[in-house]
Amino acid sequence: MSEIENVSRRRFLTGGVIAAGALVLGVRYYGKLLPRDKLPHDTNADHSALHPSVYLGVDPDGTVWIVASRSEMGTTSRTTLPLVVADELDADWKRVKIEQAIGDKRYGDQNTDGSHSIRSFYDAMRDAGATARFMLIQAAAHQWGVPAAECETDLHVVVHRSTKRRAGYGELASAAAKFPVPPKEEVKLKPKSAWRYIGKGEVSYDLEALVTGKAIYGMDARLEGMVYASVERPPVLGGKVKSYDDKEALKVAGVRQTVPIDPFKPPPAFQPLGGIAVIADNTWAAFQGRKKLNIAWDNGPNETYNSDAYKNELRATSHNPCKVVRNIGDADAAFAKANKVYEADYYVPLLAHAAMEPLVALAEFKNGKATLWAPTQNPQAVQDIVSKELGIAKEDVICHVTLLGGGFGRKSKPDYVAEAAVLSKKMGKPVKVVWTREDDIKFDYYNAVASMYMKAAVGANGKPTAWLQRSAFPPIPSIFDVNAVYGDAAHLQQGWTDIPYDLPNLRVENGPAKAHVRIGWLRSVANIYHAFGIQCFTDELAHAAGRDPLDYLLDLIGDPRTIDFKGVEYPNYGASMETYPWETGRLRHVTELVAEKSGWGKRKHAKGTGVGIAAHRSFLTYVATVVEVEVNDQGEVRIPRVDMALDAGLVVNPEATRAQFEGAAVFGTSVVRSGEITATKGVIDQSNFQDYPVARINEVPAQTNVHIVDSDAPPAGVGEPGVPPFIAAFCNAIFAATGKRVRDLPITKLGLS
Amino acid sequence: MIQLKVNGVEQSFGGEPEMPLLWYLRDVLALSGSKFGCGIGLCGACTVHVNGQATRSCVTAMSDAAGKEVTTIEGLDKNGLHPVQKAWMQINVPQCGYCQVGQIMQAAALLDSKKKPTDHEIDEAMSGNICRCGTYQRIRAAIKAAAGKMA
Numbered sequence A: 001m002s003e004i005e006n007v008s009r010r011r012f013l014t015g016g017v018i019a020a021g022a023l024v025l026g027v028r029y030y031g032k033l034l035p036r037d038k039l040p041h042d043t044n045a046d047h048s049a050l051h052p053s054v055y056l057g058v059d060p061d062g063t064v065w066i067v068a069s070r071s072e073m074g075t076t077s078r079t080t081l082p083l084v085v086a087d088e089l090d091a092d093w094k095r096v097k098i099e100q101a102i103g104d105k106r107y108g109d110q111n112t113d114g115s116h117s118i119r120s121f122y123d124a125m126r127d128a129g130a131t132a133r134f135m136l137i138q139a140a141a142h143q144w145g146v147p148a149a150e151c152e153t154d155l156h157v158v159v160h161r162s163t164k165r166r167a168g169y170g171e172l173a174s175a176a177a178k179f180p181v182p183p184k185e186e187v188k189l190k191p192k193s194a195w196r197y198i199g200k201g202e203v204s205y206d207l208e209a210l211v212t213g214k215a216i217y218g219m220d221a222r223l224e225g226m227v228y229a230s231v232e233r234p235p236v237l238g239g240k241v242k243s244y245d246d247k248e249a250l251k252v253a254g255v256r257q258t259v260p261i262d263p264f265k266p267p268p269a270f271q272p273l274g275g276i277a278v279i280a281d282n283t284w285a286a287f288q289g290r291k292k293l294n295i296a297w298d299n300g301p302n303e304t305y306n307s308d309a310y311k312n313e314l315r316a317t318s319h320n321p322c323k324v325v326r327n328i329g330d331a332d333a334a335f336a337k338a339n340k341v342y343e344a345d346y347y348v349p350l351l352a353h354a355a356m357e358p359l360v361a362l363a364e365f366k367n368g369k370a371t372l373w374a375p376t377q378n379p380q381a382v383q384d385i386v387s388k389e390l391g392i393a394k395e396d397v398i399c400h401v402t403l404l405g406g407g408f409g410r411k412s413k414p415d416y417v418a419e420a421a422v423l424s425k426k427m428g429k430p431v432k433v434v435w436t437r438e439d440d441i442k443f444d445y446y447n448a449v450a451s452m453y454m455k456a457a458v459g460a461n462g463k464p465t466a467w468l469q470r471s472a473f474p475p476i477p478s479i480f481d482v483n484a485v486y487g488d489a490a491h492l493q494q495g496w497t498d499i500p501y502d503l504p505n506l507r508v509e510n511g512p513a514k515a516h517v518r519i520g521w522l523r524s525v526a527n528i529y530h531a532f533g534i535q536c537f538t539d540e541l542a543h544a545a546g547r548d549p550l551d552y553l554l555d556l557i558g559d560p561r562t563i564d565f566k567g568v569e570y571p572n573y574g575a576s577m578e579t580y581p582w583e584t585g586r587l588r589h590v591t592e593l594v595a596e597k598s599g600w601g602k603r604k605h606a607k608g609t610g611v612g613i614a615a616h617r618s619f620l621t622y623v624a625t626v627v628e629v630e631v632n633d634q635g636e637v638r639i640p641r642v643d644m645a646l647d648a649g650l651v652v653n654p655e656a657t658r659a660q661f662e663g664a665a666v667f668g669t670s671v672v673r674s675g676e677i678t679a680t681k682g683v684i685d686q687s688n689f690q691d692y693p694v695a696r697i698n699e700v701p702a703q704t705n706v707h708i709v710d711s712d713a714p715p716a717g718v719g720e721p722g723v724p725p726f727i728a729a730f731c732n733a734i735f736a737a738t739g740k741r742v743r744d745l746p747i748t749k750l751g752l753s
Numbered sequence B: 001m002i003q004l005k006v007n008g009v010e011q012s013f014g015g016e017p018e019m020p021l022l023w024y025l026r027d028v029l030a031l032s033g034s035k036f037g038c039g040i041g042l043c044g045a046c047t048v049h050v051n052g053q054a055t056r057s058c059v060t061a062m063s064d065a066a067g068k069e070v071t072t073i074e075g076l077d078k079n080g081l082h083p084v085q086k087a088w089m090q091i092n093v094p095q096c097g098y099c100q101v102g103q104i105m106q107a108a109a110l111l112d113s114k115k116k117p118t119d120h121e122i123d124e125a126m127s128g129n130i131c132r133c134g135t136y137q138r139i140r141a142a143i144k145a146a147a148g149k150m151a
Helices: A003-012 A019-030 A077-089 A117-144 A169-176 A207-212 A247-251 A283-291 A307-318 A331-336 A379-390 A415-427 A437-442 A527-544 A549-557 A584-598 A654-674 A723-738 B021-028 B083-090 B100-113 B119-126 B136-150
Strands: A050-053 A056-058 A064-068 A096-100 A151-154 A157-160 A166-168 A227-232 A240-245 A255-261 A275-280 A294-298 A323-328 A340-348 A360-366 A369-374 A397-401 A431-434 A450-458 A464-472 A506-511 A609-618 A621-631 A637-647 A704-708 B002-006 B009-013 B047-050 B053-056 B069-071
Touching: A050 A117, A050 A169, A056 A117, A056 A169, A064 A077, A077 A096, A077 A117, A117 A151, A117 A157, A117 A169, A157 A169, A166 A169, A207 B083, A207 B100, A227 A255, A227 A283, A227 A415, A240 A255, A240 A275, A247 A255, A247 A283, A255 A283, A255 A415, A275 A283, A275 A415, A283 A431, A283 B021, A307 A340, A307 A450, A307 A464, A307 A506, A331 A450, A331 A464, A331 A506, A340 A527, A360 A415, A369 A379, A369 A415, A379 A397, A379 A415, A415 A431, A450 A527, A464 A527, A527 A549, A527 A609, A527 A723, A549 A584, A549 A609, A584 A609, A584 A621, A584 A637, A584 A704, A609 A723, A621 A723, A637 A654, A637 A723, A654 A704, A654 A723, A654 B136, B021 B047, B047 B100, B053 B100, B083 B100, B083 B136, B100 B119, B100 B136, B119 B136
Parallel strands: A064 A096, A227 A431, A369 A397, A464 A506, A637 A704, B002 B069
Antiparallel strands: A050 A056, A056 A064, A151 A157, A157 A166, A227 A275, A240 A294, A255 A275, A323 A506, A340 A450, A360 A369, A360 A431, A450 A464, A609 A621, A621 A637, B002 B009, B047 B053, B047 B069
């Protein structure tokens, strides 16, 4: 460690009584903060004696550096992916140090969304670890003058089988580095029987830091000489500042100046929204100064947007023929000759992310380069937008990734980081932009509001002979193309075109909807409303037929088969259909499993109580959920118990996976109980937790039991798949307990709380 | 000048008396363990102890902290880990962790006043602290585990 590096670290984490501890943590969380003339992307792994991969290095003292290239927002991927490296390396986890990568394309995709960190990087992590292990064995064999085939590894050492000679990884690291990095074919991966960590898991590498307040989030980033900014943004999307008066704002103690930010040029994508920034000596002064701004706005065309009227428009759209995105047989002909037809409308409003850490970013623009510290899910997207906004090369944008105080998809969209960069350039000094909770709620990229029209003709035994489903929602591509109004394949696939039922006549449609707010990914995305529509309508049909909802659901899923998507644009979450086929047998299995574990049909339910079931595949993972509710005479809903069964293929970290599913039940509880963003004249009506409540400890499931299917199938997602079936099962349970059908979320509309 | 004690250390503050304690702790003292979540006392991420009481520092003006003893997560246990922090690790509570400091401060205050809280008492004491990741089930288990240790 050079002195220069130490100085620069100290510069980042200034002052205060915890400075000494923070200094150490700075190294641990951010890697090196190197002087500007050095390669900014260097990691300790890069400088290790043995570093056969960008993800890994072994030092002569035996320290193993593993680079976490994906962002940590609570899913434990920062721990779980390095755990895979350590397993193949046969490394002692206690001697592993994890360093966080900056945004750099050499790591491949870094957008930590779509529940695919493990799926997409599992092989790469195994290869990295196995390659280093291979080279360490070569070095030891050479040193001992024995064939490499006679050597193996034990924890952090190479062992010669017959002579029992041993050499530690540290002492071999430099010698191993002299061997060529072997081609992939030569490197043998460990058999499952030899796995140390995969499938067993490990708690978060950061656990102690998290419970002691030493963990550094974006909100905690500091630079010497930095100023604080709070931005008053156009209240309506696409609005502009007509004129403003900052005289009163400038009188607030601690306020230095105001700085206008240009409005975005449509489409919004990840550009700053524009507005007036108040620059101050501390966060609170910036907030106070902002309240004293007097701004006249030109609201622009979205001023006509009212969410109530928009809801009616969506519904009307879904009641008329739309674009067909999947078709089997002839649904119209079957409807024409049907005796019994059921139809229902389902609706899910706009939803906000409301991660506990409001958006925040720290930027320093200096000597033509921008350096950023941000809680971002996508540091390469930060590089893109900042380079565009500042007119500098992408390589001159250095994005350090802090821990994230939640993300849920919002922090994949770096408009807030771009704001900090723009302000730092204008100010000529480091600027930290802090969003208030109100900003976070009002200027979100919302999960789309969606209306689903469902129609089924039923024959003997209540089984559908024809099924029609039409959805209308403003699509995510609208943030990149103002003319985009139809759902794209990437989001229609999310539980809509892939309805898994064995139906003779099926038509799946999608209608147009223009966006008036920014629409974006939120945990589980389109699966939320699609699963709600399909799984609740299924429950309605079961009750209409007088059948047990579990039996009925299994009947519709049908016999185990692989769904044929011929003629359907089905991206399968970017995975190949060969590796990740859509297997209804796996959905059936988790449904049967959750029924068994929850005691479905075996337990008596008193008046005002009931259970509901739902099954859904998303992010390549199969999940079935049973929710039990109690509703009292005042309409107060309690959730005594939830059971979830999941088949996510190979589960690397079962403990973290259980936590994700427990959390999914809580996230889903918020959607059902209170999730609703509305707008009046283009302005978002909600502002903070009093009018956008999220679930509290007294409102959530008392007990969530997570049942993981033991599987050797390739690993799939775990962060998001728990949410969609929970929402539907919860609503189905409410019907079972009250006879009230939830078609319009949240349940406050039914007088329930 | 406002005089107060933070984690046992005498401090004086000459800034705006309306400034919330949270921003004094974070921006002036660089004690960043206490978190900003909502700014209006609705989420509990900023919870500290003021004279031993769990308090939302984001809505506590510096003038109201004058002469008081403030304890933040950084000072919760001088000798390492408080039993509540140990229980949080044992039960593996945190996901993103951002709210957990506030949860821990709230739970520590609860267990100071009630050695063996019931589920209902836990709900009452903890319902002001939001966890968006949804770790509540483990929070409850960790409080019970800590109660066992502290009793």
